[in-house]
Amino acid sequence: MKNIALACLALTSLVLVSCTDDLTQIPISAATTSTFYSQTNDFLQASNAVYSDLRGFPDRQLNLSETRSDNLYAVSDGGVRDWEGINSFQKSIAANPYVSEAWTTNFNGIFRANTLLDQLQKNGKVISDAGLRTRLEAEAKFLRAFFYFDLVRFFGKVPIIDHPVTANEAIAIPRSPVKDVYALILSDLTFAASNLPETYAATDKGRATRYAAKAALALVYMTRSGPTYDIEGPGLGVSEWSQALTNLNDIITSGKYSSVSSYTSIFSYTNENNPEVIFDVQYANGLTPVVGATFPWVLVPDTWFQANGKGTQGGLTIRPAALDLVNSYTATDVRKAFSIQSGYTFNGVAETRPFIKKYVDLTRVPTNNRLDWPINFIVYRYTDILMLKAECILRGGSGGTQADVDAIVNQVRTRAGLTAITNVTFPQLLQERRKELIGEGSRWHDLVRSGLIETIMPAWIAAEDVQKQMQPFQKNYILYPVPQAELDAKPGLYTQNSGY
Structure with a gap:
């Protein structure tokens, strides 16, 4: 049972009901809510409503990060698919539904977080427990920062909206420089890291902890430290590796998390909330309204499910995994067989192209609703934190050595069934992260973040684009375009990102 999942979605309809239609158009067209909350439960429900906007986060990362990268060669063989423009660097994707969803849903979450924070300031004294009031404020600020960080990484400049606004106010708010958006993100996460609890009772599993905030802080510092590429993107070219390392070490030395012995058990349907998990998006199945997951099948072709006697899920045609990624695994690497399906036959036709099936347990496929998978999505996990620490050290963060880097990478490799290596370089670490x-x-x-994208992506395209469908990579494609609907809502308010 995923308690926060139940609260997040089942109770959302009880909160901000009058704004349902308007929330799909934040920030250009929005109606504010001035609901007066008269009891503690009202605030808890409002908090749950903010969490509910995490539901699509896993799918977004698979569609906009995984598919955009050199991990997939997602050129469709069955008609035009929305992911093709993402993978192929097409210029005409401003109306792409994946791009629009990233903007809209994140601002939905920001709107709800702002509403909760506003109501806590105005009416929070009805909550007799001062500790709970502070916790709810910290959760709302964590989530607002989380949504804004997602926006910055995908779009660069975005409008700063830190309080409920009317529709007329919204159409006058321009996009702010990335450094100003980061200032809000860092302020919110710093507050969250200081005021969130270290752990929760079982009934509140899934809520953000102090260490989730520290993980987010570390990643923000690291992302800011990446190169600017002269595009007003997520990198500011600052050197905050030491700040990131401090937060990562706080997580590591807390004693709250650890590596599990088996790679596959990290993602087991029967081992959720295991010691690796620092923060995840929680789901539950078999409920009304539906609060299950959809991300397990996003990268998986429907014919594979059919070949295994299961119903179609929605992955449609295959999004092949990149061959250089598949071939980078050695024969003894346990991560390959678990994460990648190398082939199958359906209706007498053999499919030899590999694809990523990491989250699929064929014994757990929902029988009645493809939107109702019972598995959580891990956002921050302990092994990732360790490898981020290694990255900070290699990038100049103080307080670590080459021996620390080697130890971290070899801990990961040993679990994967690989031999140890020494004097690990940054490109080697990046490749190990890719496989892990x-x-x-x-x-x-x-x-x-690495600064290597301008060399890695062109070389990969040259080697893998056998159908000659991908556009030449250019640094402008590090960012996605501002959704066309946002440009059309108030012409002249936003300027489109370069390259589109």
């Missing part, structure tokens, strides 16, 4: 975190939505962000 395959299908988890981190690859595109890793490439952007």
Whole structure:
């Protein structure tokens, strides 16, 4: 049972009901809510409503990060698919539904977080427990920062909206410089890291903890430290590796998390909330309204499910995994067989192209609703934190050595069934992250942060684009376009990102 999942979606309809239609158009067209909350439960429901906008986060990372990266060669063989423009760097994707969803849903979450924060300020004294009031404020700020960070990584400049606004106010708010958006993100996460609890009771599993905030803080510092590429994107070219390392070490030395002995058990349907998990998006199945997941099948072709006697899910045609990624695994690497399906036959036709099936347990396929998978999506996990620490050290963060880097990488490799290596370089670490975190939505962000994207992506396209469908990579494609609907809502308010 995923308690926060139940609260997030089942109770959302009880909160901000009058704004349902308007929330799909934040920030250009929005109606504010001035609901007066008269009891503690009202605030808890409002908090749950903010969490509910995490539901699509996993799918977004698979569609906009995994698919955009060199992990997939997602050129369709069955008609035009929405992911093709993402993977192929097409210029005409401003109306792409994946791009629009990223903007809209994140601002939905920001709107709800702002509403909760506003009501806590105005009416929070009805909550007799001062500790709970502070916790709810910290949760709302964590989530607002989380949504804004997602926006910055995909779009660069975005409008700063830190309080409920009317529709007329919204259409006058321009996009702010990335550094100003980061200032809000860092302020919110710093507050969250200082005021969120270290753990929760079982009934509140899934809520953000102090260490989730520290993980987010570390990743923000690292992303800011990436190169600017002269595009007003997520990298500011600052050197905050030491700040990131401090937060990562706080997580590691807390004693709250650890590596599990088996790679496959991290993602087991019967081992959720295991010691690796620092923060995840929680789901539950078999409920009304539906609060299950859809991300397990996003990268999986429907014919594979059919070949295994299951119903179609929605993955449609195949999004092949990149051959250089598949071939980078050695024969003894346990991560390959678990994460990648190398072939299958359906209706007498053999499909030899590999694809990522990391989250699929064929014994757990929903029988009645493809939107109702019972598995959580891990956003921050302990092994990722360790490898981020290694990255900070290699990038100049103080307080670590080459021996620390080697120890971290070899801990990961040993679990995968590989031999130890020494004097690990940054490109080697990046490649190890690619194999460890395959299908988890981190690859595109890793490439952007690394500064190597301008060499890795062109070389990969030259080697893998056998159908000659991909556009030449250019640095402008590090960012996605501002959704066309946002440009059309108030012509002249936003300027489109370069390259589109």
